[in-house]
Amino acid sequence: MTRLMCYATLALSLLGASAQAAPPPAALFFRAPDIAEAVLSPSGRQLAFTTARDAGRVGLVVLDLDSGKATRAAQYSAADVIQVQWVNEQRLVYSVLDVSAGSASADGYPGLFAIDADGTDMLPLVQRDGSRGGELGWRKLKALHPNHGLLRVPAQRDGEAADEVLMVRNDGALTPLWLNTRTGDTRPVPGDVPENAVRLMPDSRGELRAALTLRGGRLAALWRAPGRGDWQRLYEIGEFDRPPFQIEGFDDQGQLFVSHHPGDGAAAVLSRYDFERRAPEPKPLLVTPGFDFEGDVVVDSHGAALGVQFVTDAESTHWFHPALKALQKEADTPLPERVNRIQCRRCGQPDMVALVLSYSDHDPGQLWLYRAQPQGGSRWSQAGRVRNDVRPADMAAMYFERITARDGADLPVWVTRRADADGPLPAVVLVHGGPWVRGGVWSWRAEAQFLASRGYVVIEPEFRGSLGFGEAHYRAGFKQWGQAMQNDVADALKWAQAEGIASDKACIAGASYGGYSALMGLVNDPGLYRCGAAWLAVTDLELLLKGPRWVNDDTGRKMRKFRMPEMIGDLDKDAAMIVANSPVKQAARIQAPLLLAYGEADRRVPLVHGERLQKAMREAGQEPTWVTYRSEGHGFAALRNRVDFAQRLEAFLAQHLK
Missing domain, CATH: 2.40.128 (Lipocalin)
Structure with missing residues (x-):
């Protein structure tokens, strides 16, 4: 949400907030909803x-x-x-x-x-x-x-x-x-199925309508119109080339919806596909300024396109159908400053039934039932809460900012902070994994809320390389691990400190790539962070890029051969850069207290990454705090482990920031 909208949310929260004797237990945030x-x-x-x-x-x-x-x-x-x-x-x-x-x-x-x-x-x-x-x-x-x-x-x-x-x-x-x-x-299934298909896309009736095929290093997108038996080629490119568009959805009448970048470096927009021109229509159907289109076409039981659910800083819906537009307004009026996601049956009919998931940054969600023809009483009734034990008044506010990085680039940043906090707070810079994903969407998020409940302001930068903020922002992260990507993380904290949001007490933390970034933050900016916490973290770029046979990981051979050299670095041509930006090679420069945690069965970032860094730091005279979980892979799923790690992280941060 924008900062203006968040101020209204903050005011409402302050009115309903009560003094807390102690923060909620960790299990409240991490147990099943x-x-x-x-x-x-x-x-x-x-x-x-x-x-x-x-x-x-x-x-x-x-x-x-x-x-x-x-x-x-x-x-x-x-x-x-x-x-x-x-x-x-x-x-x-x-x-x-x-x-x-x-x-x-x-x-x-x-x-x-x-x-x-x-x-x-x-x-x-x-x-x-x-x-x-x-x-x-x-x-x-x-x-x-x-x-x-x-x-x-x-x-x-x-x-x-x-x-x-x-x-x-x-x-x-x-x-x-x-x-x-x-x-x-x-x-x-009757009819022809494309050979060498790697993805099949059926319509609402289960009829195959689109497909992606891969043969001899060539990727093709195919389309079969309703009532036709033959397949039409939409495009053909190299396996790792950028496609001219992405298929986002279609209706049973044969309308094809695609997202594409209308210009070099521009954010993706949603358009209908023009089969005569063999290209997306020149006039976009939906533009989300400052954000790539990310969403789904909503199709009813008759295969008609009703609208598009999409994400900017928060989720929203653009309805084509007038009855759904009216229902959205009817839901939004009594539930303002919230996302109200509609799931309907007999959509637009006199006896329409809808389920509305209403959520915010403070509230994991409420379920409301709408019945156009109720048996008696109101058309609206509450059907339940996503998390009964979460009190919205006790939760933190999350807001979105766009700041300017040191080189003038646009830098999106999320901030999560308790409404009753006064003045600058100790900060946790929480770096998302991926790194080629989007980090946040305005909503209730367990990890950030847990940290905010412990008295921290949580800073989450959408550093260059993150998806969702335009092609230029994404490609600016190529070959920038530990460099411009890392500068973005530091710049987000410096901005928060200059704004009086964060104090000079800060730790950097994250998982997977975020864990790598936490380590490189301690290497590159030792004066900025008092401690670091890295879990499931990449520590050795050479190991990541090379993937020796004895390492049991799930990174594909083609990814290592064709994509990683372009996106991270080439083992031969960029050898010096890889060494300079591998935490295991720079272990002696990590002087701040460090918490390291791994899943022993992780195949995305195998345990050896952590073991190598632990050994290198020990040899440099700096012993990290170390914990592993036997049954976990790339992520902690068991509640006992999620709570255990949260409590360890809480104690670690309190020791070095409070």
């Missing part, structure tokens, strides 16, 4: 949601909105339910993960299951792992191999009750097939 997913049935008469409330594990609950009866349809003692979708008014599909076992286990095959809304007739459709017993109830020879994934659940129209979903088998080539969720039987 009370409502993780919520999906309306095709008719809008039932609501399926996932929750761990009163059960320990995340299960599936179905609520009949007419009677108010709730049924716990699926609940396991050793697995958590995720990715719930309605197949029809009676049948649902979902997957499962064992989150408590750690992220290494959660990276496995989640499987696919079907069940009726009343909790009966559960059928495993895709194997979760090699087992065929236990409470997940494999039926011998019926469940498909884990190389099958769910591609699309077709939209259900009035009077329909189809039980099939569209799957895709990946055995070196992509093969779509229809799967019956009641019998487990499969049948082939």
Whole structure:
């Protein structure tokens, strides 16, 4: 949100704030939400949601909105339910993960299951792992191999009750097939499927409409118009070349929506595709100044495009349909200064039903139900809260700024800070991972809120190389690890100090690339930071770029050969730069206290990165604080580990900043 909008939010928070004897416990921020997913049935008469409330594990609950009866349809003692979708008014599909076992286990095959809304007739459709017993109830020879994934659940129209979903088998080539969720039987998809497909994109009815193919180092985008059997080539480029546009969505009538950069270095816009000109239409459909278009086309059960949900600093929706525009206004009026995301059924009809997720920086979210034809009383009713134990008045405000970096470049920055704080606060500069991703969106975010609750102002820069802020900002990060990218991080803190937001007490922290940046911050700017915390951190650029055979990581060979030399550095041509910007090679320059944490099963940044830096620092006479988690990969998933690390980080920061 803009700073002006945030001031209104801050004022409201101050009115409702109460003095806190102690900050909330760490578990409040990191435990599973009370409502993780919520999906309306095709008719809008039932609501399926996932929750761990009163059960320990995340299960599936179905609520009949007419009677108010709730049924716990699926609940396991050793697995958590995720990715719930309605197949029809009676049948649902979902997957499962064992989150408590750690992220290494959660990276496995989640499987696919079907069940009726009343909790009966559960059928495993895709194997979760090699087992065929236990409470997940494999039926011998019926469940498909884990190389099958769910591609699309077709939209259900009035009077329909189809039980099939569209799957895709990946055995070196992509093969779509229809799967019956009641019998487990499969049948082939009629019509031609492009050879060498690496991505298949169906419409709302499950008909293949677009595809990406890869052959001989050439990437092609294909399109098949409604009612046609032949495929039309939209473009063909080198595998690692920049595509002329990205396919963002389409409707069942054959409108294709694409995002593209209208000029060199410009931010991406959304346009319709002109098939006669074989290019995006000259006049964009949606422009988000200062931000790349990032969003989804909303299509109803009849395959009509209703609007576009997109993100700038915060999420918003541009509706095409007048009834949805009116509903958005009706939701926004009593719930101002919030994001109100609409999910509708029978959209725009006299008996429309909608579920609104309303959230803000202070509030993880409330669910509101809208029924155009209620049985009695108001059309609006509250359906639940995402996190019941989070008090919005106790949470911090998050706002977005654009500042100027030392070389004159635009630098987006997020600030999270308690509303009742007075004057400059000790700062935690929290650097996002990736690095080629977007770091933040205006919302309630557990990590930043936890740190703010401990009395810190959290500074999160969208340093050059981050996505979402224009092509020029992204490409300015190429070959700038530890250099201009790192200067952006330092400049964000210096700006916050000059503005009186942050004091001269600061630590730098982050995970993955963010952990790398935390280490290089201590190397490059020792006078700026009193301490650093790096978890899952890259420490050795040569190891990252070279990837010796004995290192068990998941970085692909093509990525190392074709992309990393351009984006990070060439092992031969940039050898001096790589050494100068590898924390393990500069370990003697890290003099501030350092907390290092790793997942022992991490395949993105293997544990050896941390072990090498620990050894180098020990040899330099500077022992870091060290912690590892046996069951974790590239991220801490188990609640016990998330809370343990948060508490260690809290104690570490308090020791050096308070």
